[in-house]
Amino acid sequence: MALAITALQSVVAIAGANPTLATGGTPVVVKAGGVRAEIVLSASRSSGGRKLGVAVDFDVAPGWHIYGEPLPEGEGLTPTAIKFDGDLISEQKLDLPKPTPLRFEALNETLPVYQGSFKAAGSVMLKQKLTAGDYTIAGTLNFQECNDAICKMPQSVRFQIPIRIEPMAPAAPKNKT
Numbered sequence: 371m372a373l374a375i376t377a378l379q380s381v382v383a384i385a386g387a388n389p390t391l392a393t394g395g396t397p398v399v400v401k402a403g404g405v406r407a408e409i410v411l412s413a414s415r416s417s418g419g420r421k422l423g424v425a426v427d428f429d430v431a432p433g434w435h436i437y438g439e440p441l442p443e444g445e446g447l448t449p450t451a452i453k454f455d456g457d458l459i460s461e462q463k464l465d466l467p468k469p470t471p472l473r474f475e476a477l478n479e480t481l482p483v484y485q486g487s488f489k490a491a492g493s494v495m496l497k498q499k500l501t502a503g504d505y506t507i508a509g510t511l512n513f514q515e516c517n518d519a520i521c522k523m524p525q526s527v528r529f530q531i532p533i534r535i536e537p538m539a540p541a542a543p544k545n546k547t
Contacts, residue, residue: 376476383391388453389424394412394413394414395412395413395422395531396410396411396414396531396532397409397410398410398529398530398531400511402511402525402527403431403522403525404430404431404434405428405429405431405434405436405513406428406429406516407426407427407428407429407511408426408427408516409425409426409509409511409529409531410424410426410531411423411424411494411533412424412425413533414432414532414533414534414535415533415534416496416533416534416535416536417500417502417535417536417537417538418496418498418499418500418538419437419495419496419497419498419538420495420496420498421493421496422493422494423491423492424452424462424491424493424494425489425491426452426464426489426490426491427487428450428488428489428490429486429487430484430486430487430515431485433518434499434516434540435483435484435515435516435517436483436513436514436515436516437449437450437469437481437482437483437484437514438450438469438470438482438484440482441481441503442479442481445515446519446533448512448513448519448524448525449512449513449514450466450484450513451464451466451511451512452464452489452490452510452511452512453510453512454494454507454508454509455507455509455510457507458496458497458500458505458507458509458535459494459496459497459507460492460498461493461494461496462492462495462531463489464490465483465490465492466484466488466490466491466527467488469482469483469484470482470484470485471483472485473509475477493519494507496514500535502535502536502537503534503535504532504534504535505531505535506531506533507531507533508528508529508530508531509528509529509530509531510527510528510529511525511526511527512524512525512526513525518533
């Protein structure tokens with residue numbers, strides 16, 4: 371029993387130190403074509419000036435791929451990206467895994483792609499001065515879905531993640547010595 375409690379405390383300590391590991395927020399599922407992305411924040415409640423982890427689980431339908439980076443200039447291909455709107459967010463970072471090089475014989479090129487299931491992780495920083503209340507953190511998932519024969523038009527799919535902004539805790543009084 372003591373070992374189980376110690377292990378749980380270790381997980382909680384690690385998740386607290388790295389907000390990208392904790393996923394206590396409300397997941398939002400984005401679907402378009404054969405692409406599904408589940409986006410979740412590390413908390414569904416926070417206050418201004420706090421950093422929250424972001425986790426994204428992607429699933430791409432069998433036989434299809436979406437593009438990673440870097441892509442050649444001027445070919446009109448759209449890399450996979452998630453961009454949060456700046457209404458509540460002051461900074462954002464999302465790390466996608468390294469894409470797999472895929473050889474396209476018809477194009478005589480090798481391009482970076484994602485296939486199947488993969489995960490991305492990162493963080494967002496909430497703006498410092500936010501009024502308490504219920505909000506949504508909005509954003510856009512961009513990608514282009516292709517198979518061996520065709521590429522669909524690039525997609526820009528909007529999403530909204532609910533979040534409750536709590537009042538800022540008052541600063542501790544300073545000791546006068």
